Amino acid sequence: MAIETFIWPTQNGDAPEITYRVRTSQFGDGYKQEAGDGPNNKVDSYPITFSGTKTRVLEIMAFLDRHAGAKAFLWTTPLGQLGLFTCKNPVPTPVGGDVFKLTATFDRAFHP
Numbered sequence: 001m002a003i004e005t006f007i008w009p010t011q012n013g014d015a016p017e018i019t020y021r022v023r024t025s026q027f028g029d030g031y032k033q034e035a036g037d038g039p040n041n042k043v044d045s046y047p048i049t050f051s052g053t054k055t056r057v058l059e060i061m062a063f064l065d066r067h068a069g070a071k072a073f074l075w076t077t078p079l080g081q082l083g084l085f086t087c088k089n090p091v092p093t094p095v096g097g098d099v100f101k102l103t104a105t106f107d108r109a110f111h112p
Contacts (some may be wrong), residue, residue, distance in 0.1 A: 001027075003084070004067070006073040008060055012078055014047040041111045046077060046085075050102040057092050057100040063102070064090045072109035084109040 021037035051109060067073055069088035078083050085106040093101045 003072065003074055004063065006051055006085070008037045008056075010048040010050050014049070016044055016077070018042070018044040020103050043078075043108060045107045047103070047105050051095070051099065051110065052102075053098050054100055057102050061090060061092060062103055075106055084111070 021041040021043060023035050023037045024037050025033045027033075034109045037100040043084060050057070055103075063073075064087050067086065069086060072086050074082060086109045087104050087106050090104040093103070
């Protein structure tokens with residue numbers, strides 16, 4: 001089955017969380033040695049927001065439901081980098097009338 005792409009435009013504003021997993025060995029004489037933890041040691045997640053009609057938000061929720069928090073999809077970050085991501089926490093909130101706001105966090109995923 002092909003990897004799907006998240007195609008809906010999201011609102012910018014919230015800062016991503018980017019960290020690097022590092023293994024550290026501290027020795028008694030003050031010497032410290034550090035190395036990246038594995039080949040994919042960069043961990044990044046992006047809070048996203050989408051506002052739109054109920055129908056549009058239901059389309060996005062159907063997309064996220066198909067991936068169920070575990071199956072990765074393609075998404076382009078605000079810096080223009082295409083990557084694999086998962087989403088475990090979508091929250092659709094009614095704003096009023098037919099308008100909804102969807103907030104979620106996209107977490108970086110890697111090929112097995």
